[in-house]
Amino acid sequence: MSKGWTTLSLAALLATQAFSQSTGLVKAITIRGNKYITTDAIQSAMGSQAGKPYVQARLMQDEQGIRELGLFKDVKVLSRQISDEEWEIVVDVVENPYVKEIRIAGNTVFKQEELMALVTQKTESVFNLRTIEPTATAIASYYEKKGYFAQADIAPLPESPGTLNILIIERGVNNIILKGLRRTKPEVVRRLIKTKPGEAFNENKWQTDLRRIYSTQWFEDIVPNALSTDQIGKFDLELELKEQRTGQIGFGAVLDPRSRLAGNVRYTDTNFNGRGIGTSLSLQQDTSGGGLSASLDLTNPYMDRRETSGSVRLYSRVNNYFTGSGLNSDSPDSNRFDERRNGVALAFARPFKNIWSTSIGLSMEQIRTINLRTTTNDFVQQDGDIAILMLQIARDTRDVPLDPAEGDYARLTVEPAFTNITRIGGNVQNERGVLGKHNFLRGTFEYKAFFSKRPKDPKKLAQPRDVIAFRTRLGAIQGTVPFFEQFFVGGVESVRGYSDQRFWGKRTFISSLEYRKPIQKNFSVIGFVDYGGAWGGYSSFNNFTQSLKPNFNLGYGVGVGFRTPLGPIRVDFGWNPKGQNRTHFSIGGGF
Numbered sequence: 388m389s390k391g392w393t394t395l396s397l398a399a400l401l402a403t404q405a406f407s408q409s410t411g412l413v414k415a416i417t418i419r420g421n422k423y424i425t426t427d428a429i430q431s432a433m434g435s436q437a438g439k440p441y442v443q444a445r446l447m448q449d450e451q452g453i454r455e456l457g458l459f460k461d462v463k464v465l466s467r468q469i470s471d472e473e474w475e476i477v478v479d480v481v482e483n484p485y486v487k488e489i490r491i492a493g494n495t496v497f498k499q500e501e502l503m504a505l506v507t508q509k510t511e512s513v514f515n516l517r518t519i520e521p522t523a524t525a526i527a528s529y530y531e532k533k534g535y536f537a538q539a540d541i542a543p544l545p546e547s548p549g550t551l552n553i554l555i556i557e558r559g560v561n562n563i564i565l566k567g568l569r570r571t572k573p574e575v576v577r578r579l580i581k582t583k584p585g586e587a588f589n590e591n592k593w594q595t596d597l598r599r600i601y602s603t604q605w606f607e608d609i610v611p612n613a614l615s616t617d618q619i620g621k622f623d624l625e626l627e628l629k630e631q632r633t634g635q636i637g638f639g640a641v642l643d644p645r646s647r648l649a650g651n652v653r654y655t656d657t658n659f660n661g662r663g664i665g666t667s668l669s670l671q672q673d674t675s676g677g678g679l680s681a682s683l684d685l686t687n688p689y690m691d692r693r694e695t696s697g698s699v700r701l702y703s704r705v706n707n708y709f710t711g712s713g714l715n716s717d718s719p720d721s722n723r724f725d726e727r728r729n730g731v732a733l734a735f736a737r738p739f740k741n742i743w744s745t746s747i748g749l750s751m752e753q754i755r756t757i758n759l760r761t762t763t764n765d766f767v768q769q770d771g772d773i774a775i776l777m778l779q780i781a782r783d784t785r786d787v788p789l790d791p792a793e794g795d796y797a798r799l800t801v802e803p804a805f806t807n808i809t810r811i812g813g814n815v816q817n818e819r820g821v822l823g824k825h826n827f828l829r830g831t832f833e834y835k836a837f838f839s840k841r842p843k844d845p846k847k848l849a850q851p852r853d854v855i856a857f858r859t860r861l862g863a864i865q866g867t868v869p870f871f872e873q874f875f876v877g878g879v880e881s882v883r884g885y886s887d888q889r890f891w892g893k894r895t896f897i898s899s900l901e902y903r904k905p906i907q908k909n910f911s912v913i914g915f916v917d918y919g920g921a922w923g924g925y926s927s928f929n930n931f932t933q934s935l936k937p938n939f940n941l942g943y944g945v946g947v948g949f950r951t952p953l954g955p956i957r958v959d960f961g962w963n964p965k966g967q968n969r970t971h972f973s974i975g976g977g978f
Contacts, residue, residue, distance in 0.1 A: 558622070680702075750773075884917070
């Protein structure tokens with residue numbers, strides 16, 4: 388049996404050698420059909436050469452080599468014997484079309500010139516099939532890096548072979564389906580979704596939409612799905628939404644750091660009537676006899692199709708102050724003064740060019756000192772009326788304004804104001820220049836930036852991540868300004884570790900840096916450093932010495948943040964270099 392196989396193998400080997408052995412010389416190589424591709428270029432892809440031995444088996448290799456140039460529709464390599472010892476090899480080729488124009492169609496995301504830079508095929512040359520794969524891959528990768536999905540179909544136009552057509556098939560959104568809504572109006576949710584039917588799908592944009600919806604705190608759970616359709620490159624986006632309660636009524640008693648006991652009732656709803664309108668009604672009565680404090684806030688972020696937002700606030704509140712050891716002293720004292728402020732504030736904002744917005748607002752306030760119970764001059768009385776016009780322009784590239792992980796925010800605010808102070812007293816009774824009718828101009832610039840490591844998987848963009856947050860604010864006032872309209876620094880909104888409104892003046896600068904570490908989906912730990920101050924305003928008040936020149940102060944500490952149906956809540960524990968410490972509580976989270 389083994390001898391038989393050996394004999395067959397030997398016979399096959401001898402037959403192969405006999406077939407591949409030369410039976411003469413190649414006399415000539417004739418190439419036909421080429422117009423733009425040179426004969427030398429074609430011959431360079433062949434193993435057979437004139438004057439070299441003729442090998443029949445090499446002809447198939449020659450044909451394959453020419454095809455791999457990518458320049459021909461068809462290639463045939465034949466041979467004929469012209470004498471006993473001489474052969475002629477004949478190569479018939481059909482060239483691909485000569486490209487005079489490259490046309491890109493179907494693209495909606497990127498401009499023609501952006502995609503044209505990725506095309507390896509050149510005009511005024513024969514179409515090369517080998518350019519299809521690298522061009523298609525480059526285009527697909529370019530889309531993918533920006534969060535999109537697309538493929539390219541590359542071929543000469545049948546009706547115009549000289550035109551190379553690159554058809555971009557972008558993965559697009561056919562429809563957005565919302566399921567599970569019972570209270571929230573569908574149009575309200577759709578306004579939160581920047582991804583629109585009919586446009587190219589962007590994974591990054593979609594995940595940011597999901598974060599934006601979740602940050603409203605209207606929904607307990609959000610499940611996204613992708614559904615196929617019968618349209619090429621189109622699919623439906625489906626959201627299964629599980630609503631949660633957004634309205635809250637609270638009753639309580641408050642004992643603040645000034646030993647003031649007060650009872651309050653508060654109603655809030657972040658999605659009133661299912662239309663995304665924020666409402667808040669607060670009533671508070673303390674035991675000091677200052678009277679009832681009340682405020683009503685309404686915010687509508689979706690007033691029209693141009694995303695105009697509006698807010699109104701009506702209030703009559705009592706501010707309580709102690710004398711003897713500071714403006715906002717921590718030490719209770721029998722000497723005190725109260726101040727009632729009645730006012731209304733209106734504001735409207737409208738975005739433009741995606742990341743820009745303009746705002747205009749008007750606030751009017753009446754200020755009256757009440758229940759003045761002090762035998763000292765350690766109080767501030769500047770009764771009168773104030774009207775402030777607010778003009779603002781902002782640039783916002785934050786991914787989710789309510790809970791940003793990346794992007795920045797810049798805002799310039801100019802506030803011309805009119806005042807009519809009719810009565811002064813206490814520590815500022817010598818500041819008689821403020822009496823009567825005056826104007827002042829207040830300008831503020833604020834910048835915030837947020838940095839985080841973006842997940843490689845776009846589907847994880849909606850998950851909480853470590854964030855470094857930075858903020859700086861500068862302000863200046865020109866003109867005659869009442870005491871309480873100065874810039875105040877100290878406390879939760881500025882430099883933590885100091886008492887509220889510890890520093891004041893007509894100039895201000897603050898800067899903050901935070902590191903936010905999510906522990907759970909609704910719980911974070913924060914480390915912070917604050918630096919800043921205010922100067923150039925009214926003189927010292929009680930023991931709080933103020934500076935006419937820039938004077939900056941350092942605060943630092945740790946905090947915890949919670950996400951609740953009432954919105955984000957922060958508790959910060961701050962220290963300063965003097966060894967003092969403060970606990971700061973805020974609703975609305977950090978900056």
